[in-house]
Amino acid sequence: MIAIRTPGPADAERIAALMNALAESLGGEQVATAAEIAHWLRLTDVEFRVAEAAHGELVAYADVIERAERTRYWLDLREHPDRRQLGGARALLTAVEERAQERAAENALLRGTFSSADGALRELYEEAGFHLGRHHLEMGIELGGDLARPVWPQGISVRTFDAKDAERVHVAHMESFEDHWEHVHEPLTRWSQEHLVREDFDPSLWFLAQEAGEIAGLCLCRRHASGDPSIGYVEVLGVRRPWRKRGLGLGLLRHAFRVFRDRGMTRAALDVDAGSLTGAVQLYERAGMHIARRSETYEKPL
Template sequence: MSDVRITENDMLTETKTLLNLPPGYSARPATLEDVPAITRLLNRTSQAMIGVEDYNENELRKELQAPGLDLQADSLAILSADGDLAAYVDMFALVKPQVYPMTFGRVHPDHMDRGLGSAVLAWSQARAEQHLAEAPEHLRFAIRAFTYGGWQPAADLLAGNGYSLFRHAFKMRRDFNGDIEAPDWPEGVRIETYRHPDGAEAVYRALDEAFQDHFGHIHEPFEAGYERFTHFLIGDEAFDPDLWFLAKDGDEIAGVALCRKWDDEDRTAAYVADLGVRRQWRKRGLGRALLLHAFRAMQARGLKAATLHVDAGSLTGAVRLYENAGMHVHRRIDRYEKLLRDGEEISTTALD
């Protein structure tokens, strides 16, 4: 088996022992040239898990070019004897200080039950421990992972490697059957469509403020957060400025609905990437009004539905809001973590 270069400075000679791969398998860091093969693997696994293809090459390529991600250190491709991709894993640790690195791994269905899942998690553990060494010593630190709800092989693998289920997320959906009611805007609030590119910084600042009340939010410098925002949302092939809606109160952005022109799983549906209302304007129906306005714009384009993801235990009551706007739970995502060090919690876990 070839060595895996997890970082440039260490662990090279320990790789074989670390992964404990079965005979015939080898491993190396992933590259952008692997994107087509990784996409095929991810879609084979999502077909097995939920019955649909949930990934596309362009979106994956964008993710793997995220600011702060180093494929050489932050990814692993496991290959079969014939050179096919048998498993893949990466770790995103982009927000600094990084105390909750997110690992994402999948094993091709044809290569399950051969110890590759354990190899993926062994790599994740080793990479996370490197981040742990760099994190301030007084902070709580855990590896986090997620899987589709109800997929027992992943749940068993994670539990068997010391991970605990700690939270759920939902993918929600509304099918556009019939007319969508007109939004009822709070007094003094008007709706505008985003003007690209001049309004990007103001939109990010408003969204960042709103998301300070989102579970798991960690404050970070403006420059780092804004760079990632532009990469993932404005750099997205499904970006359409005409589907970004701003609720304004005077010159202030009170809330935003930032929508993609399609859902990667279903291109007859649009996707609400972010919906946020700043604290001063909450409890006035603004979130629901923004959502209904977005739905009507989507329907006018001929789209058949809208989807979004939400924390199932949203601190601001987002699930109830979405249900009140006609959405239902389409799929559950299970979130796991493995605590590596207890300590001070710096992420948002409750509202003041």
């Protein structure tokens, strides 16, 4: 018998354990700490659900975020690798779809993203009528040896984030991502909740490229969500349109890599849309990054 409920802060450690067990079973590494999950659970515009077995074992986890005026529902569904036979992911997928159908506007889509190595979850989505919509990549680089120095376009200077920059950085982030697949403008309050109100927020890892006082590009980084201190994570890399095609993105990336290494980190990682219209994958390859893992987004009309 599967019971579905909304998780609370006390569940963070068990959710992290489920996610890490799944990631390791698929040939990957740990992906989240309890502190990272606790941060997610505080996001007010995300709906969370867990599926439990009769004796309280955590079987599956799901979170759903509603976007684009109730036309896009983004699902993160994960199932414990040793408890798949209990049907927790199937129960959560059914519950999430029913909930989304109640709220959805016309022409809405439910989309779920998962590791390409998770054949069982792919089969579950396909049986439920979902089809492949997009591929995504996790890319990485070892930070040993000689790391290329950044070369900055004339007139560009780089500095780190200050609290008074929040509104301007938010604007630059949103503008630089306008060309990205399914980009949705986030209000400043939601953006701040996700990026600034975190226990591990480190403003010295947020790099801002400026010209004549204007933010031209940004590279917002942090320690990896897994808690592994050897991995630096590039969460956001963006260049505003007037400053593109000048090597600024590559410069910011190389700058971040060198700072990571100076902090004792040995690897860097990021996630990217495999079909990026801005040439992001090619940029990361020029910076020396390689594909570490793949994921897929499946979708279904509501």
